[in-house]
Amino acid sequence: MVMSMEQPQGYSQQQLALDQMFKDINPALSARQAGIESSRCYYCYDAPCVTACPSKINIPSFIASIHADDLTGAAKTIYSENILGGSCARVCPTEILCEQACVRNKEQEKAPVKIGLLQRHATDNAKFVGHPFKRADATCKTIAVVGAGPAGLSCAHRLALLGNEVEIFEAAEKPGGLNEYGIAKYKLTDNFAQKEVEFILGIGGITLHTNKALGKDISLSQLKEQFDAVFLAIGLQDVHSLMLVNEAHPQILNAVDYIKELRQASDISELDVPKDSAVVIGAGNTAIDMACQLKRLGTEEVTLVYRRGSEHMSATEHEQQIAKDHEVRIKTWARPEHINLKDDGSLKSLTFRKTYTEDGQLKDSEDSFEINCSAVFKAVGQKFAYPKAEQLIPTVSNGKIATFGQQVTSIDGVYAGGDCTGEGQDLTVEAVQQGKLAALAIHHQLNQEA
Template identity: 85%
Template sequence: MVMSMEKPQGYSQQQLALDQMFKDINPALSARQAGIESSRCYYCYDAPCITACPSKINIPSFIASIHADDLTGAAKTIYQENIMGGSCARVCPTEILCEQACVRNKEQEQAPVKIGLLQRHATDNAVFVGHPFKREAATGKTVAVVGAGPAGLSCAHRLAMLGNDVEIFEAASKAGGLNEYGIAKYKLTDNFAQKEVDFILSIGGITLHTETALGKDISLEQLKDQFDAVFLALGLQDVQSLMLVNEVHPQVINAVDFIRELRQASDLNQLDIPPESAVVIGAGNTAIDMACQLKRLGTEEVTLVYRRGEEQMSATKHEQQIAKNHQVRIKTWAKPEKINLDHDGVLRSMTFRKTYSEDGQLKDSDQTFDIACSAVFKAVGQKFAFPEKEQLIPTLSNGKITTVGQQVTSLDGVFAGGDCTAEGQDLTVEAVQQGKLAALAIHQHINSVEV
């Protein structure tokens, strides 16, 4: 899955320079490096890395295959549990999952096996004749999947593998969900998200409908009538508000919208000129991605502001270090209070109130300060909103779809997974696992068989 690096005639030096700024942040291992790294694995019988992996990949097994120079076998082991093992190898926070659990991380060397990079080495270099899995005998059953993000694609693939016919309905113009539209450009390079979508669909039995939105082009009631089961993988559509005056302003931008535009740009020079100075509000991976990409685009001063301390940031220590490596200034214990415009309506600065913690509660101090900026990027979280025009709505809890057991909702024959549910930490690998588990449950539900 390697794209040619040749550039078309007339490709400007300026664009080439920008493209270089968005090269892969974690270069792949060479064959020699992978061989050495795979030899470090103890191949634990009761491997803690498997327990720590949300998709339950047999990590020692695939690493042993790499050590034996069987990359195709290693990749198949990965895909048996996680059909999006290629993208997860790039975006999964292995430092808090499998690699944190690695026994070598607990020894004096404090250096876990580089599981994520080994997984990428296997999936990037495997050679399959056709798809790695064959579909089982046709069941005659059909399933509708709403949303073509990681959860939806994972569910559709497993259902198709089990012999069911699947139709995916995606509101956007491309499949891929977060991988296509929401991940930093330097994490998933060379159109990898679409290559992975093509790989998944190549199993057969899956029909993709893009630009088809629930509540607009189709309804849940129609899908329930026309299909044997429905899987909802709607993702998160809305952005949280700061609830400040002047928030609706051209220089106050939703980070997810900017990242989406950046990822879809065929020529980075066609993007708006980056601001000279910017404030990014948030504490998660989206905030980190936004801040680092601004620096790569040429913004001189980028300040990431969070109302609590670094220990409370949802972005991992690894992601925080990436921001620091990009010379992003991280300002903690500061709460957004005011967006300041000049007499001409131009954004000039933001006012923040210093905060502190008392008995575990966030408190406001009586001190404020300003940060000069020419743009503000909001990365304070996304929220789920069920389509307003839908008449048939599953039970919601805290604004997300309630599921029990294996992704079952309150509506008969309707299952859900991914970010639209309250399960997990909104990680790609968790969405893939939920999609897989839902597929197994759906298959059993509509075929009345044991899986």
Template identity: 65%
Template sequence: MSLQPPVTLVSPPQDIDACFSDIHPPLTERQAHLESARCLYCYDAPCIKACPSDINIPSFIQQIHSDNLQGAAQTIYSSNILGGSCARVCPTEVLCEQACVRNKEAECAPVLIGLLQRYATDHAEFTGHPFDRAPDTGKRVAVVGAGPAGLSCAHRLAMKGHQVEIFEASEKAGGLNEYGIARYKMTNDFAAREVEFVLGIGGITLHTGQALGRDLSLAELQSGFDAVFLAIGLQGTRQLGLENELASGVQNAVDYIRVLRQATDLNGLNIPQHAVVIGAGNTAVDIACQLRRLGCEEVTLAYRRGTESMSATDHEQQIARDHQVRIKTWCRPEAITLDDQGGVAAIHLRRTAMQGGALVDLPHCDVLPCDAIFKAVGQTLEMPEDAQLEQLRLDAGKLAVDTRFHTGLERVFAGGDCTAVGEDLTVEAVQQGKLAAESIHQLLITQA
């Protein structure tokens, strides 16, 4: 059952907005009914084990098949309060759907779990919020960061009866869902509507434009609250270390995606005609495909190793190919050439190969003419200055936490992309926020 639509690309002055419609159209009622019937409702369901947020997948699919959409959504939200956005961006093809036993059947096709999850969360209608708050405990928790981890933690703590205040540096809440996901994956202001849904439980106060280190410090939060949860994400971008890297035509992919996501008029964007994307993850694919949808004539994605080593899933790589993105492997950026006006003119890509288990340079170097270069080589944790975070331990450049997501500092916890736990996935961040909330709750109820 293939639901992947053909990719239609346009160039200005045509309607660019039409090119950013949903890449995965939602299931119709009939499609959802037929697809839910394919689930075998396994007793020892491997799909649940493959889900980072422990959603009872067979249960919610059975509820969809029984036309109990409210029950299905409640099952999803009880494990993942951001189940709507995760249904859109989660790499289900390498998680729950890869584990589906239907892959072993004659049709070799998994149940479309992600689309069924979206169907339930999109169509369920609740009177009020689906969860009630416990009686007020009188405890106050500060959550720094309103991304998936912070929102998940705040919601679970509010459900337990605690008062929560979220401090978000940006103008809007949502984190990567609002600013960092490809526009064609998260459409129609869904991220903002999901934030409203999460806050709907009550007991949560959101402060935007409040940055750690600029407007508040960790010491202030520790003294003013009973516990602190850090969900500050990854703010920095790794650099290429090349001369001319600061030229105007060289940009961080996440910065361009942020501008693209917030743009009200896509026709007003500065769109290159020949772009090179350096990287091999989902962000690299997202920026490459969006450039093509904007009308960029040629987009090349360059990676130093082979496609089998790319962190972007096979599914994401195929999306790039469907957008006619050229994937050039076994090459690394070596130099950036500028034109007479100081703009990007070309990038020099040194050929690479694996020899004796090590990546080595080869004699040949390719020169690709281009007018823009986008860096998507990974993000890094930037510890805010004047935030009094010196006592926090680091692990592989990220915040170190124990199994309870405790940082080692008194009453300070952390989760999401800023920690060294798990993978940098939205669903992982949601799970970490939820588990950290449970740990914080246990701490608070034992305090006098």
């Protein structure tokens, strides 16, 4: 997947400048850099990095292939376990997974092998003739996959590889899920998500239907009748509320919606951007992505506010440092209490109540403070929304679809994976693994019944 830096004709100088601000935050390794970095690997037999990798990629093996200048072989090793290895190399928090487990951290330099960048080097520069994998003999089984995000694409690819016929039903106009609509623009650049989808579909045996929403255009009961099995990878469609008066104000926005608009904009200079100040409420990667992108878009002052301490934030220390590098102000131990409007009805400020913990419980203090702002972006987490008009729904636990081993749901023949389930930490690489495991379970079950 070779990146092209050419810009279409008719670009304004402002748009060119903004596009430069959204260049890749982690530039790729050069061939020489990759060669040097691959030589640092000890190629451990019982490698802790593999144990720490949710998708169980044979990391020492692919790094050894890079060291031997066999990038195509390295990429095939990666794709054999994680068909979305290209995007995961860009968005996966390697600093808390494989790289944190690297034995090089115990050396004097305390610097792990740059596994994520090496994975990207291999997947970006591999030269396959056609698709790297050949499909097995046809099983005559058909499976419906609902959702074309990382979990759905991973499941569909593995099922097709095993000889099954797969139909993907995606609610959005484009496939890709979070990679297409929800990741910071500087992490996945140059239409990478669509290039990856094209690569995945290249195995054959997969039919993609877009603009097909569960509960609106299709129903689970229909899919159960028409297919041998169903895999739900529908993500999280709704966002949590702040439960405050005036929350419906047009200057109070959902971060995920704004990031989607930013990623899909043909001219980002036309976006409605708060110029003076903005507040982002949240503590996860979406909050960090939102805050950093606002700074890149030109918002003068961006404040990220979280109700607990930085050590409790779901965003990693690496992500928090990215926010600090963007000069985002981070205020902890404060929760939003009031949305304040001016006399003309426009947004004036937010009042926050300072918080603390007592016996593990979050408490309000007597102190409060106010932050003036022209926009507020909510990034306080997403939740599963029941598809409208859908009567047949698997058991839901803690607001997400419950699974009971091997991605099985409470409905016979229906499996689920990705963010719509309560498994894992909502990481892309975990969604990929859940899709893969579901495919193996579905294939095994259908073959047993054959």
